[in-house]
Amino acid sequence: MARAGWKFNPYHHRIPEALERARHPVPPADTEWPVWEVFRQPERGEPHVHVGSVHAPDAQMALVLAKEQFSRREPCVQLWVVRAEAIFATPYEDADIFEPALDRTYRLAAGYKVRPRINQAASSSEEPSS
């Protein structure tokens, strides 16, 4: 049986060293970089759509990381990154501000029905055929 195969594991020979070093851990350096929201444009002319976020020290690195993370398979012609703290949002609790206070059909094409009126006018002006 080819069980010996797992000894090819490149990390295998380092496991004793890794275990030894884990006894004296080095505290992680501060890499809590700012969050950048990522917007992907699938093709020219299409809108940029929010696809997620990355941590990065600056915009250039945010673009590099966003490319790796959000365009591995999906079509993409451009990425935008925006500092998360630059985004202002309305609170969900106030979603009622978007509810129409009045009947708003006067703003909509569907609020105007002309065909029935034309048909009605046409039929009432027709001469009765003897």
Next chain:
Amino acid sequence: MTQAQLEARRLERFEARVARGEKVEPGDWMPEEYRFELARLIHNHANSEIMGALPEGSWIPYAPTLKRKMALTAKVQDEVGHGHLLYRVAETLGKSREQMLEELFSGKAKFSNVFHYPAETWADVGIIGWLIDGAAIVNQTMMAQGSYGPYSRALKRICAEESFHIKHGYDIVVSLATGTPEQRAMLQDALNRWWEPIMMFFGPSDKRSVHTEKLVRWRVKLKTNDEQRQEFLRKFVPKIWELGLSIPDPNLYIDEQGTVHYTEPDWDQFLTVVRGGGPMSQARLATRRLAWEENAWVREALALAEKRYADFPIA
């Protein structure tokens, strides 16, 4: 209104929203227990993605063909990418990435039981891709219907990539199953070793699992562990048999209704493994920590990079 009444009203409104199938977003009020359970679950999931990259990543240099090497590299990159997405999601619930990594290294936070075992042969790479990613997708398509918006959105993307992993794993398994007697024996050996960890993948039986009822009501979970295990078995047992492989469980059979009956896994052993007592638990954690420490220079270099911004107009 007293504080207690206010809390009760908030909880009532929260539960009604979840029951309507609405998503919960990071800024929304949520019960502390919901936040805690979800953060724990997503943190474990993120850990499993980056720990899962280790057994497979170590096989990249020994992939049998260039095409297999490229596909396996892509899969491992996807898993690390999933880790990134999920740590970002978990961060919206309060902890920093560094805190979460420190909790992983110190053994305070767990990762999936299946990554506490060695990947001994190339056939293991096929079995992991096909059956473990196959089990993961049963769990993750369910979780994508869950109530937490950021998790649900990340999982939709993750599931799309997992389907490539499963197909590639299946392709490796079929190559070995239709290959030489030695290849078939290697594949059967891998299945024999992986079957029990895979049966444990969805976690303890409902009879032993705590908290399930509330988590189902809050749509943190949508199916119990046993329901997910059953769904996985119904899907994969016939496919395993179709390849002429045998499943190392003498009590396993499918009844007339299509229900798969099986030997209940040893849940005490499962707990020992996920608490760091598995054959590779400490070696994997030490390897992950070593990689974190040795790559510190990359993070330091990135942090010092000259600040440059896009110099073309965008809008």
